[in-house]
Amino acid sequence: MATLSRAASSAARRPALLPPRLLAARAMASSLFGHVEPAPKDPILGVTEAFLADPSPDKVNVGVGAYRDDNGQPVVLSCVREAERRIAGNLNMEYLPMGGSIKMIEESLKLAYGEDSGFIKDKRIAAVQALSGTGACRLFADFQKRFLPDSQIYIPTPTWSNHHNIWRDAQVPQKTFTYYHPESRGLDFSGLMNNIKNAPDGSFFLLHACAHNPTGVDPTEEQWREISHQFKVKKHFPFFDMAYQGFASGDPERDAKAIRIFLEDGHQIGCAQSYAKNMGLYGQRAGCLSILCEDEMQAVAVKSQLQQIARPMYSNPPVHGALVVSIILNDPELKSLWLKEVKGMADRIIGMRKALKENLEKLGSPLSWDHITNQIGMFCYSGMTPEQVDRLTNEYHIYMTRNGRISMAGVTTGNVACLANAIHEVTKPN
Amino acid sequence: MAPANVRAAQAPSADRRLSTLVRHLLPSSPRRTAATAADTSATLESFPTMASQGSSSVFAALAQAPEDPILGVTVAYNKDPSPVKVNLGVGAYRTEEGKPLVLKVVRRAEQMLINNPSRVKEYLPITGLAEFNKLSAKLIFGADSPAIQENRVATVQCLSGTGSLRVGAHYLHPQPTWGNHPKVFTLSGLTVRSYRYYDPATRGLDFKGLLEDLSSAPSGSIVLLHACAHNPTGVDPTIDQWEQIRQLMRSKSLLPFFDSAYQGFASGSLDKDARSVRMFVADGGELLMAQSYAKNMGLYGERVGALSIVCGSADVAVRVESQLKLVIRPMYSNPPLHGASIVATILRDSEMFNEWTLELKAMADRIISMRQQLFDALKSRGTPGDWSHIIKQIGMFTFTGLNSEQVAFMRQEYHIYMTSDGRISMAGLSTRTVPHLSDAIHAAVTQLK
Numbered sequence: 116m117a118t119l120s121r122a123a124s125s126a127a128r129r130p131a132l133l134p135p136r137l138l139a140a141r142a143m144a145s146s147l148f149g150h151v152e153p154a155p156k157d158p159i160l161g162v163t164e165a166f167l168a169d170p171s172p173d174k175v176n177v178g179v180g181a182y183r184d185d186n187g188q189p190v191v192l193s194c195v196r197e198a199e200r201r202i203a204g205n206l207n208m209e210y211l212p213m214g215g216s217i218k219m220i221e222e223s224l225k226l227a228y229g230e231d232s233g234f235i236k237d238k239r240i241a242a243v244q245a246l247s248g249t250g251a252c253r254l255f256a257d258f259q260k261r262f263l264p265d266s267q268i269y270i271p272t273p274t275w276s277n278h279h280n281i282w283r284d285a286q287v288p289q290k291t292f293t294y295y296h297p298e299s300r301g302l303d304f305s306g307l308m309n310n311i312k313n314a315p316d317g318s319f320f321l322l323h324a325c326a327h328n329p330t331g332v333d334p335t336e337e338q339w340r341e342i343s344h345q346f347k348v349k350k351h352f353p354f355f356d357m358a359y360q361g362f363a364s365g366d367p368e369r370d371a372k373a374i375r376i377f378l379e380d381g382h383q384i385g386c387a388q389s390y391a392k393n394m395g396l397y398g399q400r401a402g403c404l405s406i407l408c409e410d411e412m413q414a415v416a417v418k419s420q421l422q423q424i425a426r427p428m429y430s431n432p433p434v435h436g437a438l439v440v441s442i443i444l445n446d447p448e449l450k451s452l453w454l455k456e457v458k459g460m461a462d463r464i465i466g467m468r469k470a471l472k473e474n475l476e477k478l479g480s481p482l483s484w485d486h487i488t489n490q491i492g493m494f495c496y497s498g499m500t501p502e503q504v505d506r507l508t509n510e511y512h513i514y515m516t517r518n519g520r521i522s523m524a525g526v527t528t529g530n531v532a533c534l535a536n537a538i539h540e541v542t543k544p545n
Numbered sequence: 546m547a548p549a550n551v552r553a554a555q556a557p558s559a560d561r562r563l564s565t566l567v568r569h570l571l572p573s574s575p576r577r578t579a580a581t582a583a584d585t586s587a588t589l590e591s592f593p594t595m596a597s598q599g600s601s602s603v604f605a606a607l608a609q610a611p612e613d614p615i616l617g618v619t620v621a622y623n624k625d626p627s628p629v630k631v632n633l634g635v636g637a638y639r640t641e642e643g644k645p646l647v648l649k650v651v652r653r654a655e656q657m658l659i660n661n662p663s664r665v666k667e668y669l670p671i672t673g674l675a676e677f678n679k680l681s682a683k684l685i686f687g688a689d690s691p692a693i694q695e696n697r698v699a700t701v702q703c704l705s706g707t708g709s710l711r712v713g714a715h716y717l718h719p720q721p722t723w724g725n726h727p728k729v730f731t732l733s734g735l736t737v738r739s740y741r742y743y744d745p746a747t748r749g750l751d752f753k754g755l756l757e758d759l760s761s762a763p764s765g766s767i768v769l770l771h772a773c774a775h776n777p778t779g780v781d782p783t784i785d786q787w788e789q790i791r792q793l794m795r796s797k798s799l800l801p802f803f804d805s806a807y808q809g810f811a812s813g814s815l816d817k818d819a820r821s822v823r824m825f826v827a828d829g830g831e832l833l834m835a836q837s838y839a840k841n842m843g844l845y846g847e848r849v850g851a852l853s854i855v856c857g858s859a860d861v862a863v864r865v866e867s868q869l870k871l872v873i874r875p876m877y878s879n880p881p882l883h884g885a886s887i888v889a890t891i892l893r894d895s896e897m898f899n900e901w902t903l904e905l906k907a908m909a910d911r912i913i914s915m916r917q918q919l920f921d922a923l924k925s926r927g928t929p930g931d932w933s934h935i936i937k938q939i940g941m942f943t944f945t946g947l948n949s950e951q952v953a954f955m956r957q958e959y960h961i962y963m964t965s966d967g968r969i970s971m972a973g974l975s976t977r978t979v980p981h982l983s984d985a986i987h988a989a990v991t992q993l994k
């Protein structure tokens with residue numbers, strides 16, 4: 116058994132920690148945690164809280180990062196319901212191995228690397244089940260810290276805010292690279308390529324495989340090829356966060372194109388996969404982290420070390436979501452049902468993009484709204500300012516994050532006209 | 546800052562879960578196991594893989610991590626073709642037939658969830674399922690706990706006991722920097738020390754040593770305590786001893802961090818197994834509590850647990866909870882939904898709760914019965930030695946006192962599988978296999994010293 120005692124604090128400590136002098140507090144009545152500051156609210160999750168608190172019958176939540184159907188309701192896919200029916204009463208709840216469900220991992224690798232991938236056949240991929248996309252990124256960040264302690268991570272501007280938290284808590288230094296071009300509401304490709312060229316050789320880059328969050332702006336296929344080529348020249352390491360495979364275009368193979376390009380070019384990649392959106396498994400925390408290695412022996416070593424990182428975090432990953440994923444992907448009928456359902460979700464979103472843009476044009480907005488249909492995936496970076504967003508919320512009861520990100524999943528045929536009208540009102544030139 | 550040092554817990558009393566946490570917090574040598582002394586030359590050795598010869602891979606120098614010692618036991622057991630083999634390494638409950646068990650009440654809860662079409666799979670809040678958190682706090686602290694009534698408890702759903710320990714440890718101190726170069730190993734201010742616990746001579750508690758070590762701990766130290774059914778020894782303090790521990794700790798301002806992985810599973814009574822914790826809460830002081838439903842609800846792989854922090858005031862509890870979110874969000878964003886939903890379904894319904902207590906008691910009773918049967922079998926064989934510790938120890942595990950030669954002998958000659966520290970899982974025993982095990986112990990003890 117052990118005691119843990121605290122010595123002098125280091126500069127790396129977060130403000131939440133007690134300064135050493137508080138260790139002198141003795142009376143039982145005083146709290147050892149009295150100095151704890153209230154933490155700032157999460158910017159994304161705070162939006163939904165505010166939405167829920169609003170009594171207006173016309174309120175619209177386009178902050179939510181979860182899919183909604185055309186009635187604004189959350190959806191459980193039919194393939195998921197069927198998988199759960201097969202699990203309940205039949206399968207036990209024993210511990211998974213530290214690295215997670217083998218079946219789930221196998222199917223995940225096929226999705227990301229290709230059904231017939233030679234890397235899978237050659238057993239060159241070190242892969243573990245992870246706690247959705249967050250967990251996969253965190254395992255990789257911790258792995259990076261432990262085994263490549265001199266490395267840093269380049270993160271795109273902007274990105275999902277939690278990416279910064281993940282690599283910060285893993286204590287991997289971070290830099291940013293140019294990505295979004297506000298003027299065109301598209302990709303700043305030349306800025307991006309410059310950053311890639313100017314980064315020290317062998318840098319680590321976080322890339323969104325498809326449906327960039329929060330901008331919805333993805334490189335074209337040609338641009339991905341150029342990026343991949345430059346990565347080869349610079350010997351950079353690409354780490355892909357793929358949270359929307361299938362959900363972006365409706366076709367999982369198409370959404371994995373960037374990864375496949377890099378693989379063809381001979382890169383060794385890392386990849387975080389999530390089933391939160393494309394299988395609607397959000398709260399089940401189902402995901403996978405994989406790292407392509409030089410050979411099978413290296414893959415075995417890397418996997419064993421990833422397990423060592425997972426073990427003191429949670430010992431072994433949760434079984435339920437993994438069972439759902441592997442039942443669906445292993446059963447041809449269920450898998451084909453899933454493909455239909457994920458395409459259905461993607462198509463609805465694409466339809467809403469069209470509808471929103473058409474509505475704005477019909478209202479006579481002089482601004483260009485092409486980016487709404489050029490962007491892809493769950494989110495649209497509208498280009499609205501925080502002040503305009505505040506007006507949307509205060510005057511029109513429309514909730515979104517203050518960076519102007521609209522979750523298209525929250526848009527329905529029922530509210531798209533309202534939404535377009537409100538956006539038009541707050542953006543029209545005076 | 547000097548790199549942290551671990552004085553390894555005396556070999557047989559190594560606490561696996563703690564040593565996992567310790568290995569996380571400290572420079573770790575991948576070759577150190579629970580049985581060896583602390584390795585202060587903590588480096589990650591690298592040996593070349595085929596790829597590393599002229600390799601451009603960033604992972605070329607990476608070494609393979611050692612096999613998990615307990616997993617190794619099950620792997621060897623699985624390979625053994627003998628019809629009389631017994632697996633006593635398993636850390637999960639087994640029935641008399643040696644099968645895993647899903648509780649009936651858990652199956653009922655599962656069906657209720659399936660049959661409810663309005664159930665969705667949305668993200669939980671960062672802190673988890675609110676109802677689950679409240680019910681979990683009530684379960685361990687008692688429904689009438691003053692700390693709960695005064696809103697002084699911050700509870701967050703975590704991934705079973707391990708996850709709760711980890712979030713608590715990370716909250717108390719951020720993850721230290723580490724790498725595979727000794728010069729990079731610094732620990733931002735956290736030192737880990739052991740205190741004496743297990744006495745091999747008596748196979749019981751080294752209470753004097755425990756009190757001495759806690760007395761000399763610096764004020765403000767955090768002390769990890771097993772609420773009941775100490776793993777791996779099965780040795781718990783008595784209620785009087787707990788009271789003495791409590792007084793000493795409070796007088797020295799030592800912060801208790803309880804690990805409760807066996808509530809209800811140890812004695813068969815949820816309240817009895819929570820007595821140590823409730824004693825500390827009753828004095829109005831603060832503590833941390835890691836709770837697991839892996840064993841007592843058989844939810845192992847669902848990873849269901851909770852971290853509660855009992856604070857000095859309601860205001861502090863609110864702030865502490867907000868800080869816990871900052872730890873959790875970059876780790877996995879929010880906890881898994883399924884297992885917590887099952888627990889909440891059971892705990893909120895008094896009929897299902899009662900059904901659960903009966904099934905829980907049945908599991909505990911079977912384990913207690915195995916202890917008695919093993920003890921009786923050794924007595925009737927006249928096996929030399931005092932085996933009363935088998936019935937004095939409590940919970941899933943027994944520290945037999947067998948040495949590693951005897952353990953190896955039992956594996957080779959009798960196909961009995963256990964960890965080399967002599968720990969056996971009573972859950973892996975049945976009425977049918979007790980005779981075989983006692984024959985093996987008898988042979989090992991009489992033929993090897």
